[in-house]
Amino acid sequence: MRAIVIGAGAVGLTTAVRLREAGVAADIVAREEPQDTTSAVAAALWYPYRALPVERVTAWSAATYEVLAGLADVAGSGVRMRAGTELLAADAPDPWWRDAVPGLRRTREGLRFVAPAVDMSVHLPWLVDRLHALGGAIERRHVATLDELEADAVVNCAGLGARGLAGDATLTAVRGQVVRVTAPDVQEWLLDQSDPQRLVYVVPRENDVVLGGTAQEGAEDMTPDPATTDAILARCSALVPALRDAPVVGVAVGLRPVRPEVRLEAEGRVVHCYGHGGAGVTLAWGCAGEVAALLGAGRGRYAPPR
Numbered sequence: 001m002r003a004i005v006i007g008a009g010a011v012g013l014t015t016a017v018r019l020r021e022a023g024v025a026a027d028i029v030a031r032e033e034p035q036d037t038t039s040a041v042a043a044a045l046w047y048p049y050r051a052l053p054v055e056r057v058t059a060w061s062a063a064t065y066e067v068l069a070g071l072a073d074v075a076g077s078g079v080r081m082r083a084g085t086e087l088l089a090a091d092a093p094d095p096w097w098r099d100a101v102p103g104l105r106r107t108r109e110g111l112r113f114v115a116p117a118v119d120m121s122v123h124l125p126w127l128v129d130r131l132h133a134l135g136g137a138i139e140r141r142h143v144a145t146l147d148e149l150e151a152d153a154v155v156n157c158a159g160l161g162a163r164g165l166a167g168d169a170t171l172t173a174v175r176g177q178v179v180r181v182t183a184p185d186v187q188e189w190l191l192d193q194s195d196p197q198r199l200v201y202v203v204p205r206e207n208d209v210v211l212g213g214t215a216q217e218g219a220e221d222m223t224p225d226p227a228t229t230d231a232i233l234a235r236c237s238a239l240v241p242a243l244r245d246a247p248v249v250g251v252a253v254g255l256r257p258v259r260p261e262v263r264l265e266a267e268g269r270v271v272h273c274y275g276h277g278g279a280g281v282t283l284a285w286g287c288a289g290e291v292a293a294l295l296g297a298g299r300g301r302y303a304p305p306r
Contacts, residue, residue: 009039012157018288020134041254050277060286068116078122084189175219
């Protein structure tokens with residue numbers, strides 16, 4: 001079977017790799033290089049954010065957690081397991097996805113657990129190298145219609161691009177701005193979503209720390225806003241004093257592809273796999289496994305080669 005995967009973000013790359021590992025001759029066609037996708041901007045802490053439905057997302061998240069935990073032992077993957085805390089009020093309920101993560105516990109501050117933190121500046125090139133090692137290729141070009149692609153199967157991992165390719169008006173961009181700083185003393189992640197419009201997340205990576213963020217519905221301006229940068233730095237420093245006066249090494253904007261539910265289903269020779277919201281990295285391996293199953297190329301428990 002020959003398959004073409006549309007999109008070179010985390011979901012598209014992971015899907016192509018998973019299909020290649022399952023024996024499908026999968027290649028990628030994408031408008032953007034991996035380093036220019038929304039995935040490259042992501043803080044990429046494992047966390048089911050802005051993605052539904054509950055049961056499917058919980059299952060995909062659990063499957064991805066397991067794979068990423070294994071990749072944390074693979075040199076050069078960009079994946080590390082890090083402990084951290086989500087600040088929650090004492091009377092706040094446990095998250096609906098709690099069964100997807102082992103070892104989650106309540107503390108006086110909120111939720112405490114270990115999660116994969118994925119440095120996308122390392123992980124995306126790792127996925128590209130893995131795809132190439134399996135014989136796959138990436139072609140950069142614009143795809144106007146799904147019908148123009150000649151393959152046995154087409155997997156639509158186009159993110160926001162699916163608005164045009166699939167005629168899906170339910171897809172909405174949710175703008176996120178992040179700030180990257182140098183703060184080697186910060187080794188744990190921290191989340192605070194008490195104000196959905198003024199998120200706080202602190203995610204240490206291999207060489208920097210990603211600070212966020214924003215969740216602006218329908219905003220598609222890719223230009224970083226200096227006032228937003230200052231506000232992010234202030235909010236994060238207030239919770240993590242080690243971030244005060246940390247040198248800023250980068251500011252970036254990404255557009256999360258949000259819809260009422262993740263769309264993962266077959267439609268003729270096309271498998272749609274988009275609308276992952278702010279959880280593309282969190283769902284990627286679980287969704288890739290389901291795509292492989294829909295194409296008759298994947299069954300049962302999966303573990304990537306080491």
